[in-house]
Amino acid sequence: MEDYTTEEVKAKYPNLPIGGKLPNPLADLVSKGTITKAQQNAIDQALSQDKQKAIAIGLDEHKSNEEGLREALAGIVADGTITQKQADIIVNLFK
Secondary structure, eight states: OOOOOHHHHHHHOTTSOOSSOOOOHHHHHHHHTSSOHHHHHHHHHHHHHHHHHHHHHTOTTTSOHHHHHHHHHHHHHHTTSSOHHHHHHHHHHTO
16 A cells, blocks of 8 residues: 555545545534434444444345445334434435
8 A cells, every 4th residue: 555645645536525524424414404413323323333243244245235224224213213214315325
């Protein structure tokens, strides 16, 4: 792996944010009022746990991204943290 200067990265990838945070589609949903910050935190946690579980049992390659995302969100839909409509919006963000 080669090291690149900030200037080289900016020249090669002009749309990549340098020195700032990467875009977060869930944060955009919070700012639009589609979900709350607490819901974003629950979604982030559910996605992280699902990813860790998939890696641990080797299912990462067997599920589509959409299938894995729907599976990760199912628990927080079932417990009422988010609605199915909100889950569908989130799935569509990552298509």
